[in-house]
Amino acid sequence: MANKILIVEDEPKLAQLLVDYLKQSGFETEVIADGLEAFTWLQQHHASVDLMILDLMLPNMDGMEICKGVRQFSQLPILMATAKVEEIDRLLGLELGADDYLCKPYSPREVVARVKAILRRYQVQLDLSANPSTQTAAEAMADLILEEEKYKAVLHGKELELTAVEFQILNALAKEPGRIFSRQQLMDQGYNDHRVVSDRTIDSHIRKLRKRIKEKCPQTELIHSVYGVGYKFEQL
Numbered sequence: 001m002a003n004k005i006l007i008v009e010d011e012p013k014l015a016q017l018l019v020d021y022l023k024q025s026g027f028e029t030e031v032i033a034d035g036l037e038a039f040t041w042l043q044q045h046h047a048s049v050d051l052m053i054l055d056l057m058l059p060n061m062d063g064m065e066i067c068k069g070v071r072q073f074s075q076l077p078i079l080m081a082t083a084k085v086e087e088i089d090r091l092l093g094l095e096l097g098a099d100d101y102l103c104k105p106y107s108p109r110e111v112v113a114r115v116k117a118i119l120r121r122y123q124v125q126l127d128l129s130a131n132p133s134t135q136t137a138a139e140a141m142a143d144l145i146l147e148e149e150k151y152k153a154v155l156h157g158k159e160l161e162l163t164a165v166e167f168q169i170l171n172a173l174a175k176e177p178g179r180i181f182s183r184q185q186l187m188d189q190g191y192n193d194h195r196v197v198s199d200r201t202i203d204s205h206i207r208k209l210r211k212r213i214k215e216k217c218p219q220t221e222l223i224h225s226v227y228g229v230g231y232k233f234e235q236l
Contacts (some may be wrong), residue, residue: 003050003119004028008038008066009081010058018053021108022115025183039069045075051122054098056082064096071097077118077178081106100178103227117234121178144222146171158216166209169202173223173233182230206231 005022007016015093019029030049032038033056042052052070055221056063063080070076080098099118102111145154151167162170173181174187181189183202210223224232 002026002028004030004048005115006038006042006049006052006056008035008052008063009033009055011055017108018111021112024139025112025116027115034059035063035066039066042066042070042076043073046070048078049076051077051079051119053077053111053115054080057079067096067098077122079111079114079118100232101180101226101229118178121234144174146174155213155220155222156217160212160216162209162212166205166212169205170209170223170233171233177233180226180230180232186231 003026007018007022007029009018009031012033015031015033017029022029034040037060038054038058038218039061042049047148054063054066058066063082067078067080070078073138079100079102080096081102083104098117099121100114111142143156146152146167147154148171151162151164153162153167153170160170168189169186173179173188186202186205206223206225210221213220213222222233224234226232
C-alpha cells in the first residue's frame, strides 16, 4: 500500500506541484489549505496518513500551533516549510517536534527525497521499538557504532580517527538522525567546559569530520549542511 502524504499548503500552485511530484514517486496525497481545517481533520484522521508537509504561514491557524497540537496526540512525521531562513532558527529554538524543516523556495525533488528519508527513519524507529536491540536508529541506517566510553567510532567496520570534540559532535548528530542542530547547539555538545568558540570553529570541525569519513568510506555521506541554520545527520 502506498504511503499517504498530507499537504497543508495555502498556495494552490505549490500544493499541486507537490501532489504531482509525490504521485510520480508512488505516494498518495491529501491537500488542505486552511490551518484550522487541517488540525480538525488530523484529530480524526491522523492514523490514515504517514507524513505531513506543513507550511508555517496558514489562514486561521499557523503551522507552529498545528505542530504543537498534533504532538499532543500523534507522532505523525512532520516536514515543516517556511519562506524565511531566519524562521528556522526560531522553530529550532521552540523544539516543536517537527522531524525536518525546509525553506522556500525549494525543489520538489528535494521535498520527495526528504519525505522518503523521514519515512525510512520512522520505519527504522518502529522496527527497533518492535524488536529492541543494542543498535540505535542511526546505527541501523548507517552501520555506525559509537562507543562513548572509549570515544571510538566505527563506520562500516572501519574505525574513524577522531578527536574528542569531533566524536562528541558526531555522537550528538547521530543520536537524533534528521534533527537539525544549530552551531550553538553543537558548540554546547562539543565543548563541555563551555569555552567561547566561534561558528567558524564548528564549521572547521564539521569539515574535518567529513574528511575523515570520506577517507575511510568514500561513498558514505552522513553530515549535511542546512543553509543558514546548521547541520544534521542523515543518509538521503
